[in-house]
Amino acid sequence: MMNGALGAMVVESDPYMPHPEECSADSTLSVVVVGASGDLARKKIFPALFALFYEGMLVENFQIFGYARSKMDDEAFRDTIVETLTCRIDAGEDCGKKMDTFLSRCFYQQGQYDDATDFQRLDARLSVMEGSLCSNRMFYLSIPPKVFISAAANAADQCASRTGWNRCVVEKPFGHDSASSLELSQALGKHLQEDQIYRIDHYLGKELIENLTVLRFSNLIFEPLWSRKYIRNVQVIFSEDYGTEGRGGYFDEYGIIRDVIQNHLLQIVALFAMEPPVSLEAEDIRNEKVKVLRSMKPVEMEDVILGQYTKRVSKAHTYPGYLDDDTVPQNSITPTFAAVAMFINNARWDGVPFLLKAGKALNKRGAEIRVQFRHVPGHLYRSKFGADPDAATNELVIRIQPDEAMYLKINSKVPGLGLRIENSRLDLPFHEERDRELPDAYERLLLDVVNGDKRLFIRSDELEAAWDLFTPVLHKIEELQAQPELYPYGSRGPVGAHYLGAKYNVRWGDLSYSGNGSSKS
Numbered sequence: 001m002m003n004g005a006l007g008a009m010v011v012e013s014d015p016y017m018p019h020p021e022e023c024s025a026d027s028t029l030s031v032v033v034v035g036a037s038g039d040l041a042r043k044k045i046f047p048a049l050f051a052l053f054y055e056g057m058l059v060e061n062f063q064i065f066g067y068a069r070s071k072m073d074d075e076a077f078r079d080t081i082v083e084t085l086t087c088r089i090d091a092g093e094d095c096g097k098k099m100d101t102f103l104s105r106c107f108y109q110q111g112q113y114d115d116a117t118d119f120q121r122l123d124a125r126l127s128v129m130e131g132s133l134c135s136n137r138m139f140y141l142s143i144p145p146k147v148f149i150s151a152a153a154n155a156a157d158q159c160a161s162r163t164g165w166n167r168c169v170v171e172k173p174f175g176h177d178s179a180s181s182l183e184l185s186q187a188l189g190k191h192l193q194e195d196q197i198y199r200i201d202h203y204l205g206k207e208l209i210e211n212l213t214v215l216r217f218s219n220l221i222f223e224p225l226w227s228r229k230y231i232r233n234v235q236v237i238f239s240e241d242y243g244t245e246g247r248g249g250y251f252d253e254y255g256i257i258r259d260v261i262q263n264h265l266l267q268i269v270a271l272f273a274m275e276p277p278v279s280l281e282a283e284d285i286r287n288e289k290v291k292v293l294r295s296m297k298p299v300e301m302e303d304v305i306l307g308q309y310t311k312r313v314s315k316a317h318t319y320p321g322y323l324d325d326d327t328v329p330q331n332s333i334t335p336t337f338a339a340v341a342m343f344i345n346n347a348r349w350d351g352v353p354f355l356l357k358a359g360k361a362l363n364k365r366g367a368e369i370r371v372q373f374r375h376v377p378g379h380l381y382r383s384k385f386g387a388d389p390d391a392a393t394n395e396l397v398i399r400i401q402p403d404e405a406m407y408l409k410i411n412s413k414v415p416g417l418g419l420r421i422e423n424s425r426l427d428l429p430f431h432e433e434r435d436r437e438l439p440d441a442y443e444r445l446l447l448d449v450v451n452g453d454k455r456l457f458i459r460s461d462e463l464e465a466a467w468d469l470f471t472p473v474l475h476k477i478e479e480l481q482a483q484p485e486l487y488p489y490g491s492r493g494p495v496g497a498h499y500l501g502a503k504y505n506v507r508w509g510d511l512s513y514s515g516n517g518s519s520k521s
């Protein structure tokens, strides 16, 4: 177990690992990215580490090790990661030099994930570099699930720091259903204390998701409205305008519910709907999230719509269907789109539909939360809005990406003579008037790991509760071999999603159109 037998600085009875401050000022940080040759490592993890270094967020003494089976030396490794590093912050200022310094601290160790000796070699190299300094080690497991356990075991048993903290970041998928997730947790628990496990859900690191709790709990005007009394429905919508492209092999084993809805979207719902936490401490927030998840009704088959995208040929381009991906089995019925209706059986949310929708290869890329408020009772201005009461509904939109923004749709008078009323926006854009780009989710989350802040990571009981909500319906879908509704690449997705909305009197906010055909979403 990490820092168990080996942990000279840890008292055995203390269930928590020491925090960085427990190493003196002269500490060193080693980050080991296991699966360093992979897509996620190159696209997200190394760029985020570089951004943290660039912003001066890493300690003075640090080293980054890539670990994977691919044959490479340090130089070849640096050549592969440099391609994805960008000087996105203050591009002009000294970036090239900083990049060179960063790269000079990056090293590569080739090894198998299940070979103890290979990890001992890594440990030996780390120890040489760390010298006599107190050393903290972070292991980022950026590998496919089937090698998770062996890699975690070897990192913990062969490669743990003997002087400082050891933390292990685990990427989703955290299992396939309740049983496999429990198995995974138990297997990890043989080598790591829960306190050392950082289950990452990168949606929790997105700027607007961090802002969701600030919006709710630091403004007087929202919290009083935040319940069934004023909120008619809540929609959490994720769409991508590209298909599985290259990840079909992984995706086909999971499908969109496991890939996006059971984790990213459900986490958003939990944060959105939780009661005010006692404090901003990680455990207080996670206690509230788990309570909401446990109050939710497991998803029922009749509240699920499934879809799968098909080829679309336009004049300029042929967009491949899901089944055209070579890594996807022929005749696969794995859903690339799903819409589900969920309910929270507690006093605050009883009867309010939470509609979640996620799809690949749709007409646009975006992620947003839409909160539709109830109609104004006895609406004095009813006649000004025509027959459609939804045209006058207040709606709060939290756009997670792209172009992060929050806006509230309100009704106001069109200036001038007469009394025309329009539905317009109170807008809080996040890009305009700000001189820097927003940090990527992985930057925030990696910094949190370094700081030992677990607020934005999933606790094991949250994970269990999340799987309990989806496991029965996922099994049912498999048992029934439920056929997804086909939709063309680049379309708005299956029409079934509209029927699901209609069943609960919900009109999807992202697809609303005003009478004259222009988008008002």
Ligand SMILES: NC(=O)C1=CN([C@@H]2O[C@H](COP(=O)(O)OP(=O)(O)OC[C@H]3O[C@@H](n4cnc5c(N)ncnc54)[C@H](OP(=O)(O)O)[C@@H]3O)[C@@H](O)[C@H]2O)C=CC1
Residues within 6 Å of the ligand: 035, 036, 037, 038, 039, 040, 041, 068, 069, 070, 141, 142, 143, 144, 145, 147, 171, 172, 173, 250
């Ligand atoms: N890519 C993404 O955008 C996202 C990924 N994730 C998760 O992050 C983790 C890493 O993802 P990603 O980088 O895409 O994964 P990859 O498929 O790119 O795999 C990462 C590395 O693992 C090794 N590997 C691949 N297949 C096997 C295998 N069958 N047996 C042993 N080793 C293997 C390879 O390294 P080598 O051969 O050199 O050992 C590969 O470079 C996964 O758990 C994924 O689900 C989560 C969210 C998004």
Ligand SMILES: O=C1O[C@H](COP(=O)(O)O)[C@@H](O)[C@H](O)[C@H]1O
Residues within 6 Å of the ligand: 202, 240, 259, 260
């Ligand atoms: O976890 C995942 O997320 C990505 C979408 O992440 P984003 O930050 O680019 O919105 C998704 O494409 C992938 O299928 C899923 O595994």
